[in-house]
Amino acid sequence: MNVRVMRDDLRPPGPPARRHLISIRDLSREDVERLLTVAEQFEASLEREMKKLPTLRGRTVVNLFYESSTRTSASFELAAKRLSADTMSIKSAGSSVDKGESLKDTALTLAAYDPDVIVIRHPHIGAPQLVAACTEARIVNAGDGKHQHPTQALLDLYTMKHAVGRLEGLHVAIVGDVLHSRVARSLIQALALVGARTTLVGPPPLLPRGIEAMGCETSTEIDAIVDADVVYVLRMQRERMQEGANYVPSLREYTARWGVTRARVRPGQKVMHPGPMNRGVEIDPEVADAADALIVEQVRSGLVVRMAVLYDLLTTGPAPVPAEAAMEVA
Amino acid sequence: MLFCTNGRKDDLILEGRVGDECVKVTVDQGVITRIEPAVATGKLLAPAFVDPHVHLRTPGREDEETIASGTAAAAAGGYCAILAMPNTEPVVDSAAVLGALTETARAEARVPVGFLAAISKGQAGAELTEMGELADRGAAGFSDDGRPVTSAGLMRRALQYGAITGRTLAVHCEEPTLSRDGHMHEGDVSAELGFGGYPSVAESLMVERDLALAAYEGRPIHLLHLSARESVEALEAAQGSGVEATAEVTPHHLCLTDEAVRTLDPNVKMNPPLRAASDRDALLAGLRSGSISSIASDHAPHALHEKDVPFEAAPFGVTGLETSFAALYTHLVEPGLLPLATLLQRLSEGPARAYGLEPPRIAVGAPANLVLLDTEATWRVGEGGFRSRSANSWLLGQTLRGRVLMTVADGKLAYAA
Numbered sequence A: 001m002n003v004r005v006m007r008d009d010l011r012p013p014g015p016p017a018r019r020h021l022i023s024i025r026d027l028s029r030e031d032v033e034r035l036l037t038v039a040e041q042f043e044a045s046l047e048r049e050m051k052k053l054p055t056l057r058g059r060t061v062v063n064l065f066y067e068s069s070t071r072t073s074a075s076f077e078l079a080a081k082r083l084s085a086d087t088m089s090i091k092s093a094g095s096s097v098d099k100g101e102s103l104k105d106t107a108l109t110l111a112a113y114d115p116d117v118i119v120i121r122h123p124h125i126g127a128p129q130l131v132a133a134c135t136e137a138r139i140v141n142a143g144d145g146k147h148q149h150p151t152q153a154l155l156d157l158y159t160m161k162h163a164v165g166r167l168e169g170l171h172v173a174i175v176g177d178v179l180h181s182r183v184a185r186s187l188i189q190a191l192a193l194v195g196a197r198t199t200l201v202g203p204p205p206l207l208p209r210g211i212e213a214m215g216c217e218t219s220t221e222i223d224a225i226v227d228a229d230v231v232y233v234l235r236m237q238r239e240r241m242q243e244g245a246n247y248v249p250s251l252r253e254y255t256a257r258w259g260v261t262r263a264r265v266r267p268g269q270k271v272m273h274p275g276p277m278n279r280g281v282e283i284d285p286e287v288a289d290a291a292d293a294l295i296v297e298q299v300r301s302g303l304v305v306r307m308a309v310l311y312d313l314l315t316t317g318p319a320p321v322p323a324e325a326a327m328e329v330a
Numbered sequence B: 001m002l003f004c005t006n007g008r009k010d011d012l013i014l015e016g017r018v019g020d021e022c023v024k025v026t027v028d029q030g031v032i033t034r035i036e037p038a039v040a041t042g043k044l045l046a047p048a049f050v051d052p053h054v055h056l057r058t059p060g061r062e063d064e065e066t067i068a069s070g071t072a073a074a075a076a077g078g079y080c081a082i083l084a085m086p087n088t089e090p091v092v093d094s095a096a097v098l099g100a101l102t103e104t105a106r107a108e109a110r111v112p113v114g115f116l117a118a119i120s121k122g123q124a125g126a127e128l129t130e131m132g133e134l135a136d137r138g139a140a141g142f143s144d145d146g147r148p149v150t151s152a153g154l155m156r157r158a159l160q161y162g163a164i165t166g167r168t169l170a171v172h173c174e175e176p177t178l179s180r181d182g183h184m185h186e187g188d189v190s191a192e193l194g195f196g197g198y199p200s201v202a203e204s205l206m207v208e209r210d211l212a213l214a215a216y217e218g219r220p221i222h223l224l225h226l227s228a229r230e231s232v233e234a235l236e237a238a239q240g241s242g243v244e245a246t247a248e249v250t251p252h253h254l255c256l257t258d259e260a261v262r263t264l265d266p267n268v269k270m271n272p273p274l275r276a277a278s279d280r281d282a283l284l285a286g287l288r289s290g291s292i293s294s295i296a297s298d299h300a301p302h303a304l305h306e307k308d309v310p311f312e313a314a315p316f317g318v319t320g321l322e323t324s325f326a327a328l329y330t331h332l333v334e335p336g337l338l339p340l341a342t343l344l345q346r347l348s349e350g351p352a353r354a355y356g357l358e359p360p361r362i363a364v365g366a367p368a369n370l371v372l373l374d375t376e377a378t379w380r381v382g383e384g385g386f387r388s389r390s391a392n393s394w395l396l397g398q399t400l401r402g403r404v405l406m407t408v409a410d411g412k413l414a415y416a417a
Helices: A029-046 A071-082 A103-111 A127-134 A150-164 A182-193 A253-259 A295-314 A324-330 B069-075 B095-108 B129-136 B152-162 B186-191 B198-219 B231-241 B251-255 B256-265 B277-289 B326-332 B341-349 B349-354
Strands: A060-065 A086-092 A117-122 A137-146 A171-175 A198-202 A217-219 A231-232 A270-272 B012-018 B022-029 B029-038 B046-048 B049-054 B081-085 B114-116 B141-143 B170-171 B221-223 B244-251 B371-382 B399-409 B412-417
Touching: A029 A150, A029 A182, A029 A295, A060 A071, A060 A103, A071 A086, A071 A117, A071 A137, A071 A150, A071 A295, A103 A117, A103 A127, A117 A295, A127 A137, A137 A150, A137 A324, A150 A182, A150 A231, A171 A182, A171 B244, A171 B399, A182 B046, A198 B277, A270 A295, A295 B095, A324 B170, B012 B221, B012 B371, B012 B399, B029 B371, B049 B069, B049 B326, B049 B349, B069 B095, B069 B277, B069 B399, B069 B412, B081 B371, B081 B399, B095 B114, B114 B412, B129 B152, B129 B186, B152 B170, B152 B198, B186 B256, B198 B221, B231 B244, B231 B277, B231 B349, B244 B277, B244 B349, B251 B326, B326 B341, B326 B371, B341 B349
Parallel strands: A060 A086, A060 A117, A117 A137, A171 A198, A171 A231, A198 A217, A231 A270, B012 B046, B049 B081, B081 B114, B114 B141, B141 B170, B170 B221, B221 B244
Antiparallel strands: B012 B022, B022 B029, B046 B371, B371 B399, B399 B412
């Protein structure tokens, strides 16, 4: 028998631990602050005529989308391209997923191209973990079922910080269908992490039992938004509401009681929405288009925040912004 | 009735500690003929275990389990008898399907197997099966396990008509309009993870309904795989007022809580789901006091490719036959949460009595149903594979203390490590 023994201290150092962004729970406050700082630096770079940075040249970013998406898939693709990475976008429609290929087999197939990052959106909670377990890539969760959408929460923090000037002590009211919202779950955790206060407002069946344990307050009265610095409106996810589930009797009644209308927001109160909006359902068009709405800013933030996330995962981890980045954005 | 392969019974000698004494047990042609004092040994000898709740997946999903592989797994887990649930494809709802199973068991079962038959045809919850004929052909009991009997009217008829069979009626308590789209226990963890919740009340409401019907009809009833504190409270109240109700609990509900679901490992997804710490405490208290008399593995094998999917897409169920004793010894007996003697009783005599089977015992003249255990040995779950055809164990990779060294089932050596 050929047994070789090697002392641990004689082993060559391994590569740095592979990191993922699957849940806001994976991040510390320092991680969040670092990502927002890097995003700010990238924002400055976007003002230049030559917008492309060489930072991720030679790296491969795969966007694997099992659900329809406009802004998330577009901004991840553009973020990767702005950093000079090679990108591939795979949508479930028109791919072998249509032929019944399992997520694991699709992931293994893509892994054969040695991608550095796989950005995945999937209707099932747990899909990013599965892909992380069966490939060597860093995984960015772009939305898994009702679980998490961490880059949305980061871009929302970025938007709030720039519109209001601070995150610590900020009061945010999240209004609507919290039960079916991965955006809400990520945002509640992210706001708690940076010391903001969160109030959830909506119909009782759409406020999940036990959600207060995440560090937020709840109210079923729309008046509870009055004290908030930011009113964050969630989409009524009609496609997630099974027929006969009776979460609300009708959208009409929902709008009458919880719709965010001009009469219900104060001047100066910022209004956000992750999109796509159902105008006239959860948000009144007048509010959506008002000067205090940050909805377009959110989309703009999405690009630089996703650039920061890709950059952060592909550089050696939780350290201050490396000199290389500072040089490139200078 | 239990079925297994025929053949010569064995002559064996086993030495081990029974309670505080060390004994040498002699088995002649399958029967215990002598019990003598012996020199001290570290091994533990006990009446072999009875598993009242196993899914053998046969007929229909022989890729996941067969009678041969499932009973081999049972033998390796220290079981001398198991009861198989009828939610197969096709469902065990006719004498023809039951007859085919008992024939197969006679050809390939390593340990005796009893087959439960369905309460309703196709487990569709509409019409009673021919319970009389099924009992005559050896059905070990009746259950629509995997599905609740949603109609209270049908449940009442099953209690009434089932009386002619003398067999146990075992119920899976779940109110489907409350558990619909639930992937885990409804609580803090499901709120955070975003899963649709399967609330405790979905179980306890049905437990209360079935206990009320059993009380009204004056009939015994067996409650499958309890998971919620409220269910234990309802059971104890009914027992206190004279209802002949028995109940079982699984090792995973005794060892884990819904916190385990944070891993998103599909091998902690089961029905009923893992619940809160207060539920686990109530189950453990019920097991200690005896209001819950049986431990059931609810062994539910699944093909690897069906579990190797995101948690939300994965089917419910985990395997357990090969790990019940070690899991409970490690997680409950060693930390002092459950006396060893109670564990051994709930794994053997408790479930046997719930189904009217003769409890395994160590006594001269009794058929040899024995398990020899090493409570010092440790082993890693999954190392060296499983005898089951499936590997969806919630303990995969865990190191456990307590090993089955030998199982004697119905007078035959069924397993030796």
